[in-house]
Amino acid sequence: NAGVTQTPKFRILKIGQSMTLQCTQDMNHNYMYWYRQDPGMGLKLIYYSVGAGITDKGEVPNGYNVSRSTTEDFPLRLELAAPSQTSVYFCASSLGASGITEAFFGQGTRLTVV
Amino acid sequence: GENVEQHPSTLSVQEGDSAVIKCTYSDSASNYFPWYKQELGKGPQLIIDIRSNVGEKKDQRIAVTLNKTAKHFSLHITETQPEDSAVYFCAASRGNEKLTFGTGTRLTIIP
Numbered sequence: 376n377a378g379v380t381q382t383p384k385f386r387i388l389k390i391g392q393s394m395t396l397q398c399t400q401d402m403n404h405n406y407m408y409w410y411r412q413d414p415g416m417g418l419k420l421i422y423y424s425v426g427a428g429i430t431d432k433g434e435v436p437n438g439y440n441v442s443r444s445t446t447e448d449f450p451l452r453l454e455l456a457a458p459s460q461t462s463v464y465f466c467a468s469s470l471g472a473s474g475i476t477e478a479f480f481g482q483g484t485r486l487t488v489v
Numbered sequence: 490g491e492n493v494e495q496h497p498s499t500l501s502v503q504e505g506d507s508a509v510i511k512c513t514y515s516d517s518a519s520n521y522f523p524w525y526k527q528e529l530g531k532g533p534q535l536i537i538d539i540r541s542n543v544g545e546k547k548d549q550r551i552a553v554t555l556n557k558t559a560k561h562f563s564l565h566i567t568e569t570q571p572e573d574s575a576v577y578f579c580a581a582s583r584g585n586e587k588l589t590f591g592t593g594t595r596l597t598i599i600p
Contacts, residue, residue, distance in 0.1 A: 406586065415592055417493075417495075417578060417592040417593055418533070418590040420588070423586050425586065431586075433587065434587075467532070472582075473582070473586060473587075474521050474583060474584045474586060475521055475582070480533050481532050482530070482531055482532050483530075483532055
């Protein structure tokens with residue numbers, strides 16, 4: 376049982392480049408999330424989705440975009456990478472809302488923008 | 490919005506002793522309080538949670554207490570073991586899609 380799978384694990388981007396962080400889950404969860412984790416700052420919600428075709432902004436959405444065309448996949452797009460986007464990104468999924476049920480996290484993507 | 494403060498940021502404990510991590514929250518409407526453990530190089534994993542209609546919950550060596558009046562909750566780990574070394578995050582939610590996380594506590598168990 377794979378759970379939540381994120382790719383890539385590591386990436387270095389140059390300022391202004393774009394990339395997509397991939398996230399897929401095999402638990403048939405409706406809810407999916409993207410968080411960023413900065414040192415000493417905890418996890419901040421970027422975007423979330425309550426089901427295929429539905430996405431909404433979290434606490435720190437600027438500079439990111441998401442889509443949810445299937446239940447399984449929830450990619451995160453960075454269009455114009457900036458140094459402030461250097462962070463560790465976590466994708467998560469949950470059967471119900473994460474505020475009432477367990478959220479399952481992927482292993483993370485460490486992104487450096489130089 | 491919700492604000493969650495977590496203390497201490499680092500904690501070193503002798504193996505076999507107890508560890509306590511404390512969190513305070515600002516939104517009196519929050520009613521779900523999970524604790525996540527993050528091991529090195531991995532994503533966070535839920536270890537225990539508590540809802541606002543309960544004051545304490547235990548699961549083997551781990552317990553969580555909640556004081557709704559004071560708006561704080563705590564994680565207690567007894568008989569600590571080396572595998573307890575990790576970063577621990579508290580979180581709070583109104584029971585919707587959004588979890589607000591604390592800033593984390595790095596727990597080190599000294600053999």
